[in-house]
Amino acid sequence: MEDAQPDPTVFASHSLPRDPRLLATVTNVYLGTRVYHDTLHVSGVYNGARGSTHRAVLPSPLNVRLEAPAGKGAQLTQTFALDTNTGSFLHTLEGPSFRASQRIYAHRVLPHVLAFRVSIARVAVGSRPIKVLLRSAFSPESPDLDLHLGPEFQGFRYLWGLTLTPEQPGGPRQEVHMLWTPVPPALTLGEGEETRTWDFLTVVGGSRVEAQACLNEALQLQATGSLYAIHMQAWAQFWTGCSLDVAGPLALCQAVRSSFYYLFSALPQPGTSGHVSHGLSPGGLSNGSQRECYWGHVFWDQDLWMFPNILMFHPEAARALLEYRVRTLGGALENARALNYQGAKFAWESAASGLEVCPEDIYGAQEIHINGAVVLAFQLYYHATQDLQFFREAGGWDVVSAVAEFWCSRVEWNPKEKKFDLRGVMPPDEYHAGVDNSVYTNVLVQNRRNLEIYEAVTSPRGPAMTWSMFAVGWMELKDPSRAQSLLDRNITNVTEPFKVWTENADGSGAVNFLTGMGGFLQAVLFGCTGFSSPHRVTCRGVTFDPLCLTDISRVCVSGIFYRGNRLNFTFCKDSVMVEVTAQAWPGAPQLEAELWPSGAQLPLLLGHKVSFPCSAGRIQRSLP
Template sequence: MIRREPVLPPEFIYPVEDWRMVEREFVPALLSQTESIFATANGYFGMRGGFEEGTPAYEHGTFVNGFHETWPIPYGERAHGFATTGQTIINVPDGKIIRLYVDDELVDLARTPVLRYERALDFRTGTLDREVLWETPTGKQVLVRSRRLVSFAERHLAAIFYEVTVLNAEVPIVLSSELVQHPQPRMLGEDDPRLARQLDRSVLIPEARQADKYRLLLGFTTRSSRMTLACGFDHILETACECAVEQEKSDEANRVVFSVQATPGKPIRLTKFLTYHTSRTVSVGEQLDRARRVLDRALRQGFERLLLTQRQYLDDFWHRADVEVSGMHSRAQQCMRWDLFQLLQATARADGAGVPAKGLTGQAYEGHYFWDMEMFMIPFLVYTDPRAARNLLLFRYRLLDAARQRAREVSQKGALFPWRTINGQEASAYYAAGTAQYHINAAVAYAIRKYVEATGDEDFLRRYGVEILIETARLWYDLGFFSERRGNRFCINSVTGPDEYTTVVDNNTYTNLMARENLRYAADSVEILQSTDPLTYSELVYRTGLSPEEPKDWRRAADAMYIAFDEALGIHPQDDGFLNREVWDCAGTPADHYPLLLHYHPLVIYRYQVLKQTDVVFALFLLGEDFTMEQKRRDFDYYDPMTTGDSSLSACIQSIVAAELGYRTHALEYWKYALLMDLADVGGNVKDGCHIAAMGGSWMAAVYGLAGMRDRGGKLSFKPRPYVERLRFALAVRGQRLEVHIENGSVTYRLRGKVELTITHCGETLVLRDGEAVTRNLAERAEAMDGFHDRDSSVMPPRIPAGDRGDPTGPAAKSPAKHRGRPPGEGTR
């Protein structure tokens, strides 16, 4: 297969800047993609990056994390244990709209000539800034400057500063500030299961409306899920011009209309404060009271105060989370920081919720939470914002009773976390690539272990984690059995692993390995709790009905876990039947037939050796100590050519394992694709929202891949690769700060903390002390590093999918790579 590069934007439109994503020309063809790329959010609520004037627009979107409607899942044929209730995040009333009329004519980018234009998402200020100079057909020039933010400090607050200056004429100006319930702008594609179910405006039942000159508040209840919403706005108007204000109401929108007689050179400044509040239990009246208090505080403090707290929050974030990189690609630094900023926008104030696959940038995947959180986001959060990681794990704990109920629904013991959910109920209608992915249980257990070992938060483990571990271990023990035909090895049948092009199989290697980890960690944790904290152990036994024999059973199952190995090929089969299938002809498949799931019946795909994303290779990374270097090399070499990359979650893992094996070209190519997943629109679907997990994966590819970090048993080790000129990042480790700086063929470790930290560098034990720098030359140790060689000149290059999509010209320009997708009704992000 021909490898093609992602098509990157021309720099005169989208300049390369390390701290901003900048657009210097409005490109209508890229409108849909840029609405996702320029989105603003704080983890609680978010707004797509459409223009304040309301037009042109691809799809207006304002979303509150976890605020959803429910609906009965239709089936042609039902079966016992099928999910019954779907959940879809709601596109709530849009408060960002400020329509601009000059001489009673609507001004918008699609119809009014533009003399100057710049829009920028600033990663340091946390604002979306824009400057546009319009010229009307009568020659009147109007300069608009706007600045939008969704506050990290004030969870329920967003603000827009909108300044209009007429430069060369006296003219009537109207600013119509609106709260709009947009109709669905398009029918969501029935042939693309990634897109959301269409919900009309009637899903929100109006309950209250309160208006007072510049202020408007609305209250709603959802029709089926019975959640409550309060939203509204207030304003500060600053102008020396004559002005009148009135409120208007229609079926679609509520407006505060400012009519101003503008004079040349005198700016009209409107600051709009927005607030959103949702709940499953609180009444609309209480929600409206909370909204009023937020707006009152915002008016007292003003926009400048919001800017200050936003900058302070981001200063702290970048101190903790920044990754500096050079020597790879001209946009690498810009892409890396955009990825990190989007991770922040998806997680910062999620607090009591999860993180949707698209964050709050689009409605695709229904706003559901998947295993993405644990496997691709929590590693980043554990080492940059442990509090946020803890909150996500607490969210899983709060869903534990629902997971117990789900296990009973599928006739199993313990707890089964849903493959996709918002409220804790399973919302996956396609069981083969949904319910059958039991490995989500192991993902939750794995994340608990990673968090506890990195932070030392044993209190979390005692109070919450062990209970989750007990119930997930029970599920595995009940799901599997000791097979006489396999020499009494513990086997787990009829499951689906991470690769969704191979479903409902026996002994998926990834699943069995991760289940073994879950079982052992559960047994260890219970036994340690029993010996160190008898009171908490007794309470746990009371809550869970734990018997003394269960941990022994789990350990027996873990020790006897069946892990297949093919002696002839020297590889680990993905599952019992995988190697019996015909190998898919990837090279002979037309480029426009990817992703496969949109062009072939699932049964066709399931009959072949072909992967949607890494499966065994993912296990090579997560559980590397269970494999020899030669086994890793053979497994990677076998599975890599048949991995289509139809999932956005694949390239980052391929990059990590390639780096460990010393495959320099592969490691850098796959990392590049992870970085560019959205900004080059590698999947062809960024219009529907950003791939948040892939952004976590780009951080993982830098830290676990190029820096070679591994973290097992609370111990850190590094095998850095001299693949880029410079790589610098910091890690939060048990309340201390570890700085890692790779540059010019050497690596420097520096600890900021008062307690000594022992790490391993390329097999050498290093003891780090506060403020002391320890430097090692990578060139001197390269030959001693296991597996350090490069196969790139002798074998097929990494399978970066190909396929021409036209002539893209923007930051979301469609790459010629295969776009990512998901199987019917399911898939990975």
């Protein structure tokens, strides 16, 4: 299977992957699905008790295929493309007399809306009607919801229901309401018409009133011809303000772009607020049905692998992810009590309540390093934003103090060594349980000798983020050759043609693996720039110590957020350029670049580019 064009932002092919798990996803902060899949998921809607809880399956009206009438297929060329510029999936049929296309997207501005639009255009002289077929296998059924067809609303079909089983005994059954455009078996460009477009909407809400209100909002935009236009404009605005680009091999550029797209498509548009986050699961919102992609549960993957990338570009979304931990603190407190400890023990796998929902007890009891990942995310957020209101008034400090209380009750005094031990844990190396004083759980550090030792004994079947972290380590030690080889090894988890990541390089495990994408992005974002030395973002500033790898001549980072300032960076082999492009609020502190080892301090004024020879340094607040 070959790409139809070598574009790092558009992933196109003349055929679909044989494995349907590898189809492109279309997702926003509230809804997610894979193209041509019979299932969609709603953020935060789970079915099943405790360890059986999983994302509830809602039948997808978007599962529609565009086809040519019988006898016309041999004359047609078809292309399938994921266009990250517009956040949409495009299927095109082109023949001697017409071009037909179907564009599928999760609306960027209206998160309760999924849509597809079909267009037919003449490309040759003629006036005869042109017909295309729409193949739909939609059935209003779900294994997870008690669904009922209701009366139509303004010509839209209506389906509603409740989940079958609450996550916890006595808990609420969640409610879902869906309205959608009926899909006809065929569409016809009439005699004499040159072009025509049809829009098909799917709207989901937590109540009938909410679904109808969201539909009316979408219909108002549709009536002015701007429904798709404002979605497209929002994506254009996103890419203008937030991006990570490398000058290097096409495969690497595509891996960076696809990772950025799939991860950030699951988040609200920057600059918007009011969205409630239910956490990010390893396979994203498009996956997570029963026995699929960790059932849609939230792990440490969110806090350690995804969060650092999100924080650097999108602090509002980063805060929303932390608010998920605040809302589920009650469950974390109960988890600790169930294990006879004080404070809060965040679930190894959580869903809506924060209570442990891991199907196997040993992981929930022993993988306590999740607490370290959660608090690290809170710490990084504070350093980047100085958002004291979140910690004082919105529950941030409650989480930090409760985790500290857990650690104090979890350690055991070792009189012989005269130190505290953490005994009986399972580190990230899940091949071993009951470990005393795990290096990772106790510390979270290390250097060259550790890289040499652990790289040699790390399982080649490890998950996607394995080699990205080794690459970061070698970049910190200024070994570009070894770092490049590990980065190249990392992208073997990227599948064709839509650059969907799998958990393991052989294609097994979770798909649309946001965890692996997060690890890979950290290798580029924090490794090539040196933002990772020593701790990405600290109370003193953002450190940089760039290193261009063997195959990378330039790294451009646009939209880095630090203390109310937006910054662009360009790192080349011989030079660094920094520019403050915007300030998020009046009174945002003025920044400067302090260069090492010279100690030179360069003011960073709004709208002014500052260039200097390639060196290490720190972006920090200017002192009066």
